[in-house]
Amino acid sequence: MELNMKISVPSLLVTIAALLTVFVVEAGTRAIIEVENIEGDNVQKHVEIFSFDEERFRIDFVGEDRKITDETSYIMTVDGGENWVMGDKPKDRFYCSKVKTEEFFKNLGGQVTHAVDYFNVKAESPTVNKILEEPGPDILGFKTTHVQLQADAEAHAWFLFFKFQYTVTIVSDLWYTTDVEIHPIRKKWISALTKSGNNIIDDLFTGITSKLPGPVLKKEMVMDITNVRKKNVKTEKQNTKVTSVEEITSSELDKLFKVPECIAMDDDEIQEKGKALFNAGKIML
Numbered sequence: 001m002e003l004n005m006k007i008s009v010p011s012l013l014v015t016i017a018a019l020l021t022v023f024v025v026e027a028g029t030r031a032i033i034e035v036e037n038i039e040g041d042n043v044q045k046h047v048e049i050f051s052f053d054e055e056r057f058r059i060d061f062v063g064e065d066r067k068i069t070d071e072t073s074y075i076m077t078v079d080g081g082e083n084w085v086m087g088d089k090p091k092d093r094f095y096c097s098k099v100k101t102e103e104f105f106k107n108l109g110g111q112v113t114h115a116v117d118y119f120n121v122k123a124e125s126p127t128v129n130k131i132l133e134e135p136g137p138d139i140l141g142f143k144t145t146h147v148q149l150q151a152d153a154e155a156h157a158w159f160l161f162f163k164f165q166y167t168v169t170i171v172s173d174l175w176y177t178t179d180v181e182i183h184p185i186r187k188k189w190i191s192a193l194t195k196s197g198n199n200i201i202d203d204l205f206t207g208i209t210s211k212l213p214g215p216v217l218k219k220e221m222v223m224d225i226t227n228v229r230k231k232n233v234k235t236e237k238q239n240t241k242v243t244s245v246e247e248i249t250s251s252e253l254d255k256l257f258k259v260p261e262c263i264a265m266d267d268d269e270i271q272e273k274g275k276a277l278f279n280a281g282k283i284m285l
Helices: 009-013 101-118 184-193 199-209 250-256 267-279
Strands: 028-039 042-052 057-062 073-077 083-088 095-100 127-135 145-159 162-176 216-227 232-248
Touching (some): 028 250, 083 101
Antiparallel strands (some): 028 042, 042 057, 127 145, 216 232
């Protein structure tokens, strides 16, 4: 019987990079982010629309038409990143809920810790090393630096008389800029990512963010998960890029930051929604 590692180390590492995409500005801003996840012949694409000013921040998960409606799934904050509203419409009804940023990640860290303990998994804290750093091309008018980071982690568990051992290696090519600052709301989210209470999550994101002094405009990530006993490798890739940044009016922002009429999610639905976003690489903050 194969040990299910989906909810431990590998699923956490899928979202390793793309943490610092949007900048500080005085006017309202909209940024379009294209995300591509590749696993074998399976290619999944989605578009994220970031809309924000100094105190408000919203991410809409839209289709190829890039249209935002009252039924679009989203997460947003209107109080500088202290609390977040998650909205979703899975069954012809729109559900939403308000969650505190740090509590959300502590809850996620607790779930991961519980899963690791349940399967009696022994996981080593990941190491993150900078492989290279060099000048990159201009992207959307911003000068960039190309950095390549490599993260390595190991995990193993005993089931009956068999030992299941996995190694995970992630190589991330990132193009960041120092022409602009990191958005203050984004800083709060990143801080929460490093304080989940689970050493795997905390050490991983601390290692990554400490090596990125500015917002990331493009990312190419390759993750190899090796089953040591079977000597087979599962490869997953994720490519993310900011394709446009434009200024938007205050009236447009005011319309976006109104919470629609909705049914409150219960705690289980909040956890399910949060894990789905996280595992799909859709929580990019």
